[in-house]
Amino acid sequence: NKFKAGEAGQLRLAFEETTGKDMNWFWNQWYYGNGHPKLDITYNYDIPGIPNTAEVIVKQVQEDAGIFKLPVAIDVYNNGKPERYNVWLQNEADTFYFKATSKPELINVDAEKILLAEKADDKTEANYKVQFENAKNYIDRREALEFFAEKNMPELAKGLNDKFAGIRRMTIGLLAETPYKSDKVVLESMLNIARYDKDNKTKAAAISFLANNGSVEYLPIFKTAVNDSSYSVAGAGLKGLIALDENNAYTIAKKYSSDAKGALGEAISDILMKNGTEADFDVIAINFDQAPPSQGKIATVGKFITYLSKVSDVAKLKKGIDYVMRFRNIIPSEYHQFTDPAFKGPLAKLGKEKGEAIQTYIDKGFE
Numbered sequence: 001n002k003f004k005a006g007e008a009g010q011l012r013l014a015f016e017e018t019t020g021k022d023m024n025w026f027w028n029q030w031y032y033g034n035g036h037p038k039l040d041i042t043y044n045y046d047i048p049g050i051p052n053t054a055e056v057i058v059k060q061v062q063e064d065a066g067i068f069k070l071p072v073a074i075d076v077y078n079n080g081k082p083e084r085y086n087v088w089l090q091n092e093a094d095t096f097y098f099k100a101t102s103k104p105e106l107i108n109v110d111a112e113k114i115l116l117a118e119k120a121d122d123k124t125e126a127n128y129k130v131q132f133e134n135a136k137n138y139i140d141r142r143e144a145l146e147f148f149a150e151k152n153m154p155e156l157a158k159g160l161n162d163k164f165a166g167i168r169r170m171t172i173g174l175l176a177e178t179p180y181k182s183d184k185v186v187l188e189s190m191l192n193i194a195r196y197d198k199d200n201k202t203k204a205a206a207i208s209f210l211a212n213n214g215s216v217e218y219l220p221i222f223k224t225a226v227n228d229s230s231y232s233v234a235g236a237g238l239k240g241l242i243a244l245d246e247n248n249a250y251t252i253a254k255k256y257s258s259d260a261k262g263a264l265g266e267a268i269s270d271i272l273m274k275n276g277t278e279a280d281f282d283v284i285a286i287n288f289d290q291a292p293p294s295q296g297k298i299a300t301v302g303k304f305i306t307y308l309s310k311v312s313d314v315a316k317l318k319k320g321i322d323y324v325m326r327f328r329n330i331i332p333s334e335y336h337q338f339t340d341p342a343f344k345g346p347l348a349k350l351g352k353e354k355g356e357a358i359q360t361y362i363d364k365g366f367e
Contacts (some may be wrong), residue, residue, distance in 0.1 A: 008032075025069050035065025037117035039089075045103045054100045056107055059093045068117075075111040076104050080134050084111065107131040113139040123147075129155060141167055149174040156180065160189045165199035172205045175214065187213070194221050196290050198357060200230035204263065207233065211240035221223055231262025238267045250275040266291070269300070273307040281316050289323040293330060298342050301327070305346035309353050317354065318361055321347070325365035 012027045070089040075082035106127045131146035148156035159171030193206035210218045225237025242249040253271035269287040272280045288304045291297050299346040308320045352361030
């Protein structure tokens with residue numbers, strides 16, 4: 001079908017020819033059907049009349065779709081090692097039995113973590129500890145860490161030593177919302193990440209974590225970080241410095257403004273927009289204009305326009321307004337009803353402060 005139009009039925013036939021299997025059921029539920037599976041998973045052991053047996057019950061509870069047929073891998077763990085069972089879900093409730101001389105340490109339904117489904121899984125704290133230590137997939141560890149965070153369990157800190165940077169970074173964010181954010185062992189691990197982690201975004205996250213702690217003992221970390229070649233690390237370091245010396249925030253930001261890009265540029269811009277003078281216009285305006293379109297940039301529009309109220313030079317003022325309108329006009333028009341309040345309110349206030357000529361200039365930008 002190269003360079004030709006293709007239909008779903010043709011694709012199904014190609015799959016069937018390749019696999020030798022009937023794929024109608026798959027197309028019916030995933031292409032022609034609607035909704036997605038919502039699974040409720042529970043476990044029992046030593047069921048009356050069925051000794052030395054583990055029971056897994058999987059119910060499909062979706063109300064906006066029919067019953068799905070799903071191939072599922074289930075790993076049953078004993079002594080930290082899994083035994084794999086491949087089964088099918090195809091009823092409103094499916095029950096599976098597995099021989100087990102003792103209660104399994106973990107039964108991991110969807111062991112490959114490939115189901116496109118919502119899952120309510122009745123695992124215990126002990127189950128999730130085994131899952132974190134022994135299950136092989138990234139999502140297994142992520143699920144366990146999210147459970148540890150929800151339950152405020154100290155095991156959450158184990159994620160700081162994970163081999164994958166994304167898990168380490170996620171753990172830093174989760175720890176910030178728990179009572180362990182000031183734990184001595186956690187802070188020592190965070191210092192180690194801030195100094196030596198090979199992933200710059202993770203290192204920056206650890207520095208930001210320490211900055212929120214607000215202790216002066218981390219000042220050397222922040223001073224080193226602010227000169228790092230990574231803008232993410234440098235930006236986090238700058239925020240740390242300012243957290244310890246807010247009165248000199250403007251002076252510190254000016255010192256590093258000659259190399260204001262990425263996260264470092266964002267940190268500098270925030271400080272200069274708040275505390276800067278008209279002399280800082282070029283740095284602030286260029287940083288705003290060159291920042292990539294994003295929800296975060298929309299959030300800075302009001303700050304930038306507030307800064308423009310400090311600008312007396314009409315040419316500069318109009319240039320700043322042009323930068324604002326250029327950003328506004330690259331947003332698709334169908335989204336203006338949602339984004340325009342971030343622009344129109346602050347600009348109306350600016351026009352009122354700067355007089356009729358500037359208000360007229362603003363109005364033309366919206367034409």
